[in-house]
Amino acid sequence: MNILVTGGAGFIGSHTVVALAEAGFTPIILDDFSNSEAGVIDGLESILGFRPVTYTENCHNPETLRRIFRDEKIQGIIHFAAFKAVGESMQKPLEYYDNNVGALIVLLKTMQECHIPHLIFSSSCTVYGEPDALPVTEKTPVKPAFSVYGNTKQIGEEILHDTVSAGIPLKIIALRYFNPIGAHPSAAIGELPRGVPNNLVPFITQTAAGLRTSLTVFGDDYPTPDGTCIRDYIHVLDLAEAHVAALSHLMKTTASSYYDIFNIGTGQGVSVMELIKSFERVTGVSLNYSIGPRRSGDVTAVYAGVEKSEKVLGWKATRSMDQALVDAWRWQVKG
Ligand code: UD1
Numbered sequence: 387m388n389i390l391v392t393g394g395a396g397f398i399g400s401h402t403v404v405a406l407a408e409a410g411f412t413p414i415i416l417d418d419f420s421n422s423e424a425g426v427i428d429g430l431e432s433i434l435g436f437r438p439v440t441y442t443e444n445c446h447n448p449e450t451l452r453r454i455f456r457d458e459k460i461q462g463i464i465h466f467a468a469f470k471a472v473g474e475s476m477q478k479p480l481e482y483y484d485n486n487v488g489a490l491i492v493l494l495k496t497m498q499e500c501h502i503p504h505l506i507f508s509s510s511c512t513v514y515g516e517p518d519a520l521p522v523t524e525k526t527p528v529k530p531a532f533s534v535y536g537n538t539k540q541i542g543e544e545i546l547h548d549t550v551s552a553g554i555p556l557k558i559i560a561l562r563y564f565n566p567i568g569a570h571p572s573a574a575i576g577e578l579p580r581g582v583p584n585n586l587v588p589f590i591t592q593t594a595a596g597l598r599t600s601l602t603v604f605g606d607d608y609p610t611p612d613g614t615c616i617r618d619y620i621h622v623l624d625l626a627e628a629h630v631a632a633l634s635h636l637m638k639t640t641a642s643s644y645y646d647i648f649n650i651g652t653g654q655g656v657s658v659m660e661l662i663k664s665f666e667r668v669t670g671v672s673l674n675y676s677i678g679p680r681r682s683g684d685v686t687a688v689y690a691g692v693e694k695s696e697k698v699l700g701w702k703a704t705r706s707m708d709q710a711l712v713d714a715w716r717w718q719v720k721g
Contacts, residue, residue, distance in 0.1 A: 388412045388458050389633065392445050392493075393466030394438070395422035397577045398508070398566055398625060400430060402464060404575070405626035407434050411633070414458045417467065418444040421580065429574035445489040451496040462504030462636070464629055465493060468538070471584060472683060475535035486538035490545060498554055504636045506629055509543055509560040511618070511651070512536040516685040520655065523691035524562075524647050532683045543647065550645035557644040559632040564618035564651030564690050566625045568710030569717035576717030577622075586658065587619070587711070591718035594671045601673060603658050605680035608687075614658035616687035618651035621705035621713070625650055631701035651690025652703040661707070668708045669715045 389406055393399040394415030400422075403413040415427070415438050431437040439458065443450045445467050454460065468486045469475065475482045490507070497505060513536065514522045515529025531537035546558050567587040569576030582598075583589045593601045606613035628650045636644070656664075666672055696702045 387461050388414055390414050390416055390454065390458065390460045390463045391466065392416045392463065393468065394440070395419060395426040396466055398563070398622060399464075399466040400426050400575045401570060401622045401626035402466070402629045403430055403438055404433055404570060405623065405630050407438075409630045409634075411630070413438055414454070414460065415440040416443060416445065416454060418442065421469070423578055426575055426578070432574045433570060433572055445493055448492055448496045451493065452500060455496070455500045455502055460502055462506075462633055463493070463497065463502065464506040464633070465490065466508050468508065470535060472533045472535045473584065475533050475538070479534045482534045482538055486535075487541050487545070490542055494545070494549055494556065497556060503555060503557045504633060505556060505558045506632050506636075507542060507546060507558060507560045509562045509647070510536070510539045511562050511564045511649070511688055511690065513540050513543065513562060514688055517688055520687060521653060521689050521691040522649065524649060524694050546645055550643045553643050555642045557636045557639055557641070559636060559645075560647045561628060561632060561650045562647060563625060564620050564649070564688070566622045567619045568621040568623065568705070568713040570623065571713050571716070573713075573716045573720040576714070576721070586661065587714050590662065590665055590673060591714050593675070594665070594669065594673055594715070595718050599674065601662075601675040602678035603662070603675055604678060604684060606659070606677045607680075610657055610687060612657050612659045615684055616655040616657050616689065618654060618689035619656055619661065619707050619710065620650065620652050620703050621710040624652075624703040624705050628695065628699065628701050631699040635699050646698070648695040648699060649690040649692060650695060651692060653690055653692040654707075655687060655689035656707060661711075664708060665711045665715070668711050671715075
């Protein structure tokens with residue numbers, strides 16, 4: 387069964403290509419390589435033993451989508467292609483709304499026209515903002531977004547909800563990702579941040595490798611046991627496998643219009659300091675870090691309630707954070 391993976395050369399996308407192929411699906415990549423490297427396809431080839439079909443185009447053009455849907459006999463879509471830098475989104479709101487929301491609308495209209503029913507959408511735990519109670523479940527209220535990026539995810543979810551509520555025959559799942567880390571254990575694919583990484587783990591591995599002089603811990607005066615922020619770090623391969631579970635669930639669903647939302651995390655909250663200590667322990671590398679001021683827009687703590695995804699999708703994270711950190715480090719050292 388042929389599945390179109392938009393953004394399939396990105397961090398989560400490339401690992402999902404592997405998970406799809408391992409589950410017997412045929413992934414077809416659509417990526418404009420605006421935030422990914424051509425070498426990712428070589429890495430995928432070395433893992434899979436075949437070179438995935440790849441289209442170097444963006445998702446804004448319905449004519450492109452129609453052609454690929456037809457030529458590749460696409461039966462489902464996993465839509466990763468989007469911009470994801472929180473800070474940049476505040477400088478470039480129109481680019482973010484155009485790429486993350488505009489292209490989603492084009493995709494949905496073209497899916498409807500071409501009778502392709504199955505869609506998985508990448509959402510984020512950022513929709514919960516600073517939650518009033520932990521863990522957050524899918525029933526936890528969504529809070530006003532802190533950033534344009536966060537707003538594109540909220541608007542995306544609303545568009546999907548409204549589309550399905552109108553009875554349009556599409557079956558859609560939105561996955562709210564927590565914090566993906568790690569890499570494929572082969573070190574053939576992994577995270578490839580451009581410039582200075584925003585996210586914690588690539589910053590740690592680059593610092594440990596000597597590419598950056600020091601890691602700044604953004605605040606140790608939060609109301610948490612050690613004063614640093616708490617997140618739910620999930621191995622990217624576990625996250626990738628959640629897409630396969632979601633797609634399989636959609637394909638079994640008999641309703642012609644369907645929309646649901648799932649948290650995709652481990653259910654474990656881990657502080658920045660705990661993660662740093664784990665990294666040092668599993669790699670044997672000591673990290674140069676110091677405590678700095680809080681980063682604006684950070685929430686104190688968020689981690690996933692995972693009951694719904696376990697019950698409905700039959701999926702749960704199986705890899706440890708230690709494993710993810712070892713894999714992230716192997717990828718960094720190889721890079
Ligand atoms: C961030 C985004 C989130 C997005 C996700 C995508 C913000 C506020 N949130 O999540 O919307 O969906 O990335 O991957 O940008 N930290 C440090 N030092 C660093 C980097 C990070 O102490 O150099 C801390 C942060 O304060 C935070 C934790 O590490 O407590 C995780 O940060 P990060 O990896 O950037 O993820 P989020 O902020 O959770």
